[in-house]
Amino acid sequence: MTANITLIPFELHGDDRGSLIALENQRNLPFDIKRVYYIYATKTGISRGFHAHKNLKQILIAVKGSVEIHCEMHDQKTIYLLDTPDKGLLIEGMVWHTMENFSPDCVLLVLADDYYNEADYIRDYAIFKQGEHV
Numbered sequence: 299m300t301a302n303i304t305l306i307p308f309e310l311h312g313d314d315r316g317s318l319i320a321l322e323n324q325r326n327l328p329f330d331i332k333r334v335y336y337i338y339a340t341k342t343g344i345s346r347g348f349h350a351h352k353n354l355k356q357i358l359i360a361v362k363g364s365v366e367i368h369c370e371m372h373d374q375k376t377i378y379l380l381d382t383p384d385k386g387l388l389i390e391g392m393v394w395h396t397m398e399n400f401s402p403d404c405v406l407l408v409l410a411d412d413y414y415n416e417a418d419y420i421r422d423y424a425i426f427k428q429g430e431h432v
C-alpha cells in the first residue's frame with residue numbers, strides 16, 4: 299500500500315493589499331479535488347485523527363492559526379507544524395496521523411481526492427501496523 303508525506307510550498311501572490319494563494323487541480327495540486335472539509339473551533343487540549351487511510355490522498359492547510367500534524371509511516375514518526383496558509387501537507391495513503399495542539403483560532407482546511415468513505419479508514423493502530431508489513 300502507498301504511504302507518502304510531502305510538505306508543499308504554495309506560491310504567494312502578495313502585494314500592498316495583502317496575500318492571495320491559488321490552488322489548481324493538477325497544477326500546484328497533485329490530484330483533482332473531490333471533497334473539501336474544514337476543522338475549526340477545536341477545543342483546548344483536543345487531539346483528532348488517530349487513523350490512517352488505505353488509499354486517500356489529502357492536503358492539509360492551516361488557513362488560520364496553527365496545528366501540529368503527527369505522522370507515522372514505516373516506524374518513522376515526524377511532526378509537521380502547519381502555521382501559515384502558504385504551505386500544505388500532502389498525506390497519501392497509509393500514514394497514521396493525529397492533529398494536536400490546535401491554536402484556538404485554527405481553521406484546518408483539507409482537500410481530498412475522493413468522497414468520504416468510512417471503509418477507507420483504518421482506525422485501529424494494531425491493524426495499521428499489520429497492514430504496513432503486508
Ligand code: T46
Nearest residue numbers: 333334335337346347348351356358395397408413414
Ligand atoms: C483525516 C483528518 C485530517 C463526514 O461525514 N464526512 C467527511 O468528509 C469527514 C472528513 C467526516 N465526516 C464525519 C465522520 C465522523 O462522524 O464527521 C465526523 C468526524 O470525523 P473524524 O472523527 O474522522 O474526524 P477527524 O478530525 O478525526 O479526521 C478528519 C478526517 O475524517 C480524516 O480523513 O485524515 O481529518
